[in-house]
Amino acid sequence: MTETAVQHPDERPPPIFETQAVSKAFPSVRALSGVDFRLFPGEIHALMGQNGAGKSTLINVLTGVCAPDAGSVLLGGQPVHFASPQDAEAAGVRTLYQEVNLCPNLSVAENIFIGRQPMHGGTIHWAEMRRRASEVLAGLNLVLDVGKTLDCYPIAVQQMIAIARATCLDARVLILDEPTSSLDEDEVARLFAVLRQLKQRGIAILFVTHFLEQVYAISDRITVMRNGEHVGEYLTVDLPAAQLIEKMVGHNRLGETLAQAAQAVKTVVQGEAAQPLVTLAGLGRHGMMQPVDLEIRAGEILGLAGLLGSGRTETAQLLFGVERADAGHVVIDGTAQRFRSPRDAIRKGIACCPEDRKREGIVAELSIRENIILALQAKRGWWRKIGRRQQQQIAEDYVSRLGIKAADIEQPIGLLSGGNQQKALLGRWLATSPTLLILDEPTRGIDVAAKFEIMQEILALCAKGLGLLFISSEISEVTRISHRVAVLKDRRKIAELSAVLANEDAVYKLIAGASE
Ligand SMILES: Nc1ncnc2c1ncn2[C@@H]1O[C@H](COP(=O)(O)OP(=O)(O)OP(=O)(O)O)[C@@H](O)[C@H]1O
Ligand SMILES: [Mg+2]
Structure with a gap:
């Protein structure tokens, strides 16, 4: 099914790194089916596809993490059989994997x-x-x-x-699997400057990301994968974003739907502001976050915008009891609360989907089912064990609602692709039926299509009264979906904007203006 839409083939040097008819199957899934992939010297090449499409597996085959079942890998035109990433490094192939x-x-x-x-x-x-x-x-x-x-x-x-x-x-090939998912705009710009220098030196760079704007900012060429197959190779200039999405998801309904997304959000925004669900009254901690006042109402999305280090995650941690506040308190139902641990917060109906899925999130060796029910079980108390049947129902429900690509809910979660692990983590917190949900970079690593579907799911919950504290390093995303936006800088709140006034420019102006 490979399309060959790339022009000017004669102007190109031969590929430096290549796979020919590479296949790789895991017990439950065919991760790669006859993939022909080519990477050229002196180019930045984006490898695109939905969660579970096979991008990381292709990289693993290229770099000796796993051997292909069939097909060959060629470096500089010569077949290679790397037994390990160290072998690949020795041959000048440097890789940055999805997890640090x-x-x-x-x-x-x-x-x-x-x-x-x-x-x-x-x-x-x-x-x-x-x-x-x-x-x-x-x-x-x-x-x-x-x-x-x-x-x-x-x-x-x-x-x-x-x-x-x-x-x-010195490297001939540099491979980066989602290197930017935890970087803010400034750092992405720095990284891109470095990548451009390396490209000038003739190094071939392969780059996986779910941020479309980054693809268009940096890449020369795009390879699209879908369900383990190579869909096509294109010059970036020849493939507009809508077409790219279409190739990734395999149908063209999404372009339209994505365009309607902003509108759908606005509909929710128009709902009457209800009573406060949760109020942060001067909540702070010395040396970590200056006392902050915030109010989150039922059915409302409060966005936290700010640069890296501005105190976004710290605010979430204080509210969720991960860090103990030493100033102020949280008010719920008119009662002041001081959470000593996340368990206290969970009991009061708060859920928090964290930023770092590896450190604070998934338990790799437990099954998808066990990972999803974990927070609900903790909320009920460990002595009131949720029955196996109910666990299965809950897990299956979230697997289907969030579109988690998995063969079986009994699989260890560590075997899922990065984006699918992130979805399961979100399922864990939704399963607790929270009244307030804190999402800290919730869609990190999730593909564009899934991200849209997940946000729809969450907005539907907001329409039913869920309050949402939304944190993202993408300021445009925060301003697009939030009813109100609190702007943070240097670990304090510097302003609060209503939906009408909140746009990316306004936020940046506030951040720049508050530097004295
Ligand atoms: N070690 C493994 N054992 C079993 N299945 C695996 C293993 N590694 C990957 N898979 C499966 O292979 C498929 C492709 O996964 P891969 O990690 O390559 O996806 P991806 O395109 O990198 O997705 P993402 O954007 O979410 O990172 C998925 O269905 C995944 O669950
Ligand atoms: Mg991956």
Whole structure:
């Protein structure tokens, strides 16, 4: 079913990296079916497809994480059989996988040079390593204490460190599987500047993302995959976004639906503002977040907008009891509350779908069913066990409502694709039937089509009275769907805008203006 829509084939050098008729099956799914893929030197190539389409599997086959069942991989025209990612690295193929795969308790410098530390007389040359690590990071405009352990830094910074690691040595091919999902706009811009430099040096870059605007900002060429098959290869300039979505989902109904999305949201917005569900009254914690006042009403979406480090996640953590507040309190049903743990918050009807699915979210070795019912079970209390039949019903309900692509709810959740894990995590929190839902970067890693469907699902819940605290690093997304937007900067609230006034420009102006 491959389309060959790419023009000017004669102007191109031969591909540097290639798969020919590659197939890969897992016990429950055919992840790749006869995929012919080509990556050319000096290009930035976007690999696109819905959650579970086979993108990460293709990357794993290219980089020696897993062997294909059939077909071949060619590097520089020669067949290669990488037995491990280290083999691929040695051949000049550097990869940044979907999850940050560094060692949290090693220093930043060690993480960058692990496995290839500069040596001096048979021992590691620490000073040299630190100097070079700082230099590499400076290339990404990052000034860090490279002697500190990795876990001292937030996820986004860790991601930049992983990028530094991937780019610091000579590479012929650089592969990035969703490198930007935890970065804010500034950092994405820095990363893109680095990628453009590398491209100028002739390096071939393969890039997976679910952010369409990034595809159009940076890529020269696009390969689309669907259900493990190669749909086609296109020059980015020849493939407008609506067509790209159509190729990814396999039908053309979505373009229209996406266009109607904003309208659908506005309909919900027009509902009468009800009484406050939850009020944050001067809630804060010394050194973490200045006391903040917020009111979230039934049926309403309150957006939190701000740059990375502005206090978005911190506000969510204080409200949900992950961090204990030392100032103010939360008011629910007219009663002041001080949550000492998430369990206290869950009992009061609050749910929070966190930003980092690996650290705070999924339990990889438990099944999809067990992962989905986890929060509901905790809410009811562990001694009142939910029966197996009911667990199955709940899990199946959310698998179908959120379009989780899985063979079986008894599969370990770790075997799902990244985006499908994220959907299951959302299902876990929806299953608690919360009155207030906090979504912190809820659609990170979720494909455009699924993202739209999930937001529809959540808006329908809002129409029935759910209150929503919506946090996203995409300011345009926050302003598009929220009734009100609270703008945060430097760990304090600097303004609140109504839906009519809230747009991306207004938010940026407030952030820029409040720098004194
Ligand atoms: N180790 C594994 N065992 C079983 N199934 C797997 C394994 N790895 C991947 N799969 C399945 O293969 C399919 C393709 O997954 P893959 O991770 O390649 O998707 P993806 O395109 O990267 O999606 P996403 O955008 O969500 O990251 C999915 O159905 C997934 O559940
Ligand atoms: Mg993936």
